[in-house]
Amino acid sequence: MKTFKRILLLLLLLLTIAVIYNYPKLNIISGYASKNLASTNFIADRLYSDIVESDNNVPLIKLAELESTDENGVTTSVFGLMERESICREGLGCVLINDDYDKTQTLPKPKRTYAAKNLPFPYGNKEQADTVFENIDYKKLNAAVKSAFVDYEIQKTRTILVVYKGQIVAEEYIEGFSKDTPILGWSMTKSVLATLYGILMHQGKIDMSYRPFKELDLTGLTSKDPREIIPLDDFLRMSSGLAWDEDYGSISDVTKMLFLEADMTKSQINTAYSSDDPKVWNYSSGTSNFLSGVLRKQFKTHQEYLDFPYVELIDKIGMHSMLIEADMAGNYVGSSYGWATTRDWAKFGLLHLNKGNWNGEQLFSPEWIDYITTPTEGSNGTYGAHWWLNSEGKYPDVPKDLYSANGFQGQRVYIIPSKDLVIVRTGLAEAPYFDDNTFLKEVTGAIE
Template identity: 55%
Template sequence: MKLFKRILLVIILIIAVVVYLNYPKLNIISGYAAKYMGSSITIGQHSSDYIIKNDLAMPLIEMADTEYDSTTKTATASVYGLMTRKAINRQGLGSVLVNSDYVEGTPYLQPERNLNQVNLPYPYGHLPAKDSVFENIDYDQLQKAVALPFGNAAVQRTRTLVVLYKGHLIHESYSDGFTKETPVLGWSMTKSVLATCFGILEHQGKIKTEWAAPITEWEKDERKAITINHLLRMQSGLEWNEDYSGISDVTKMLFLESDMTKAQRIQKAIAKPTEIWNYSSGTTNLLSGILRQQFRAHQDYLNFPYEALIDKVGAHSMLIEADLEGNFVGSSYGWANTRDWARLGQLYLNKGEWNGEQLFDESWVNYITTPTVHSQGIYGAHFWLNAEGKFPDVPSDLYSMNGFQGQYVFMIPSKDLVVVRTGLAEEPDFDINGFLANLIKAIE
């Protein structure tokens, strides 16, 4: 009995130490679980059982006990009964974590959408895609190539795949639980969408990337030298820790902050602009706040990404979630079905032209694909690059929208290709170079 008591005491002490060391993380863990559950049900169209079994089955996050109330459309999560977090649904704005200051039933604005159907074949409209056959495509090789992302499903975990060639749909595949209508969370692919809004404003003559960032707090210190261009290129010199493994700048912003535009704004400068390249989700949300400043009314800000870009190209499934203060979370929370993600890629291959209308200037594509200093050729302006051959068997003109867990929109201008792949695994588990090289081989 004495031995049993001693063993029990040791176990209790171990549990106490583990809880003590991880207690601050519990808020982040339960926040992630509640937020993801709420969004994945109301936007992603999945069941709670599916989400728990698949999306939330990841280190630390799987510790959370997560539930969804379909009547109130709220998700709650806690870890061993501690740090309970709740996410509510707001029509048109997605799911959002609430805090103790939140008043139930607080009114909010939502984007006004134009969901008109365009009588053109996909991707330029909403009619069925043309059944196109190209003489230069080796269709046997194509089938082998598009099967690669779905091979070894337990490792690669690919969910959806869409391939456009010369503006025609030549392939699409979906794993169980996904269809051409299923919205997928793009995570940081949303950064490229947010950046595109600045390209549109610049084309409209309403903003210039070389302008100083309009941040009042920076006007009397060294941060006044930071421009919108520096922010778009992640070279502002501001301090930021983009670490998702624990408590960091980015996890505190996404799962604790009501106003995510402030997280980067309050950071100190650790270098002069252009001296370092530091990837920062806080920078994108700061840009979302700067975008909001360009409009007199909050409603105009909420409408702009949709009326000027998203609904303009017919990507009606897309939704960018907002924080509790009504700011678009441009760093992380854009949803769309795979076909609609591909529409945005095709817009870029078209250098901003869509059905006869120029949404952003052709020069914008050159701008966002110009390598940023100190990025080793992998980053432009909120887009990822292959400028220095990170993917050795893929053309160097490839550029892409990238997101956590392997969300990608690849644009390869020299091959007239747009490729969208979504899933739950990224490099090295998902072999980007091998897949794209084999795909390109099919059209050469």
């Protein structure tokens, strides 16, 4: 009996230690579940039951339970502990809130223009006329697309769209998704954010010599701050020298930012920096949200900042389904929270394939493409300026001029200039479960 009691006491002690050690993680787990449930229901109009069974059915996150819902948001917990609430706001999407957040406040919402144009995709709302390209082997192309949906429990592809010479040549969706379903792009939003800087530069309102820490009045900085030397170029290339831990499996810089911070633009400001160390490439969502804060400083009012992405980019190219969510302080979460339909993500790709020209209007300079596709030192040829590259053959069987907007769980907008192709793939799994190289090889191989 004494031995049994000792074993029981030891087990209770180990359980107590485990609970104490993991308790802070419950905040992140519950927060992720709450935010994802609220946004996916509110923006994509999908059922909570479907979101729980699919999107949130991943290790740890599936431990969270939906506690309550109303027309403005949801509350979740983990085993009844660590309740987290997310609320949804018109024009700004949903936000995970803390106890200090004033739910009665009214924030400005972005100006949107939904002008229906009597033109076919991509410039309007009409369906395209059937076009058959003699250099496309449609049997091979359709087989390549179909293969991306095989073994859904492994590959978890949800949507595929292939656009050749501006024409949709293949399009496929799983049940429950369609051309009208908004998809969370996760870090594809970073490429949208970068494009806003390309537009500002084309308008002559900012340039690469801009040094945010020197020219911005940020709390806590002095005239001797060593970070004053960091140019905008280093931030766009993720090589600022500022420390950042992009680990989604632990309590890290990125998870604390996304699920605990009220103002996400300040997270990168508070990380370590040493001017004695060589600047190295370090992928950082904190850098992207810092840049969102820098972007806000370029405008006199909060309203102008909120309007800019939609007036100068999103609605201008007809991405009317797109919504970029904002944090508690009203800053766009440029690292992660951009939503759009598969067709609208393709429009974003086409804008870049056409070097910033949209139906005759130049939104950003053609040289901007050269800039974002120039490999960043230290990235092994895989990263440019908020865009991913294939310059060193990351995808060995795909043209090396491919560049892409990449997001968590395999959200992709691939642009292949040499093939005049834009390919969008969305889902819930990425490499090694989804083989980008094989998929892209088969699609490009169908076009002579």
